Amino acid sequence: MKAIVFGCFGGPDVLHEAEIEVPQPGPGQVRVRVRAAGLNALDGKIRSGMMEAVRPTAVPAVPGGEFAGVVDALGEGVRDVQVGDEVLGWSDTGAYAQYPLATTIAPKPSGLDWQHAAALPVATETAERVLNLLGVAAGETVLMHGASGGVGTVALQLAAARGAHVIATAGPSNQDYLTALGATATVYGEGLVERVRALAPDGVDAVFDLAGKGALEDSLTLRGGTERIVTIADFGARALGITFSQDPRNVRPSAWRRPRTRRPESSSPLSPRTRSTRPPRPSRSATPDTCGASSS
Numbered sequence: 001m002k003a004i005v006f007g008c009f010g011g012p013d014v015l016h017e018a019e020i021e022v023p024q025p026g027p028g029q030v031r032v033r034v035r036a037a038g039l040n041a042l043d044g045k046i047r048s049g050m051m052e053a054v055r056p057t058a059v060p061a062v063p064g065g066e067f068a069g070v071v072d073a074l075g076e077g078v079r080d081v082q083v084g085d086e087v088l089g090w091s092d093t094g095a096y097a098q099y100p101l102a103t104t105i106a107p108k109p110s111g112l113d114w115q116h117a118a119a120l121p122v123a124t125e126t127a128e129r130v131l132n133l134l135g136v137a138a139g140e141t142v143l144m145h146g147a148s149g150g151v152g153t154v155a156l157q158l159a160a161a162r163g164a165h166v167i168a169t170a171g172p173s174n175q176d177y178l179t180a181l182g183a184t185a186t187v188y189g190e191g192l193v194e195r196v197r198a199l200a201p202d203g204v205d206a207v208f209d210l211a212g213k214g215a216l217e218d219s220l221t222l223r224g225g226t227e228r229i230v231t232i233a234d235f236g237a238r239a240l241g242i243t244f245s246q247d248p249r250n251v252r253p254s255a256w257r258r259p260r261t262r263r264p265e266s267s268s269p270l271s272p273r274t275r276s277t278r279p280p281r282p283s284r285s286a287t288p289d290t291c292g293a294s295s296s
């Protein structure tokens, strides 16, 4: 099958198309013929090597955490899904491929096109998980840092559907977008505490940091403590006693390993495979296996 792969960590230029083995579904897994794959900020962080300290990835690897497609094969013990079902879900083996494997899927709503369906799993799971953690309820005021992106677009609408009032930050060009989604919009950056206090004189009940761009200190000031503040992107959270939330699927060490492939004898890690062996373990050294190229 065709897949997008990376054989070392670096910028987008480390991504290449390659012909790789079609994986066979194991117990509890399905194989899906992908119609659309979602792209997430995490994909770039993993590809760059930025996540190696907390979430090592064995290379060569196929990126991509989410997809929409048609079930193509069933593993042992899968009973409630049929070949031919239209689904969306999380990939176990990388979604930038024609036939990824998955253990977590949901039926694709019939009115949704493939592209929109593929963009749902990560953003909706993350948004709902954090709103639940924060206990957001009707009548409350929630501050969302960086809400114009993939997760924020969903989180803002789900919070509004709960009856909460959302004050959301974004760059100047996304203010109208936030307003159209139902938020009271303001820009991020210097003076944020004063702007939010003017918009919410009675204070904010909860803070959802989606950006990880240094807004936690302001959040502590606005909340008067660490309670009901959650970030999904700021690794400085724990030092401040603030909750960092992540999907358990994202810390599973095998989640991004390409199944049953081997390094070729040739110099390119991306040549076609004809035999199946386990890929090498990921490097645990402080310096990821970079290509010597850009690392954004």
Ligand SMILES: NC(=O)c1ccc[n+]([C@@H]2O[C@H](COP(=O)([O-])OP(=O)(O)OC[C@H]3O[C@@H](n4cnc5c(N)ncnc54)[C@H](OP(=O)(O)O)[C@@H]3O)[C@@H](O)[C@H]2O)c1
Pocket (backbone or CB within 6 Å): 040, 041, 042, 045, 122, 126, 145, 146, 147, 148, 149, 150, 151, 152, 169, 170, 171, 172, 173, 174, 188, 189, 210, 211, 212, 213, 215, 231, 232, 233, 245, 246, 247
């Ligand atoms: N822990 C988890 O479970 C989990 C799950 C999913 C995603 N994530 C992480 O969460 C983050 C957001 O994901 P995403 O897919 O929504 O990303 P995204 O689509 O790239 O959105 C990023 C958002 O950050 C805003 N932003 C940029 N600079 C900012 C600043 N200085 N202050 C405040 N906001 C700023 C952007 O606003 P403008 O474009 O308007 O400037 C945009 O709204 C990423 O870091 C991702 O890796 C974590």
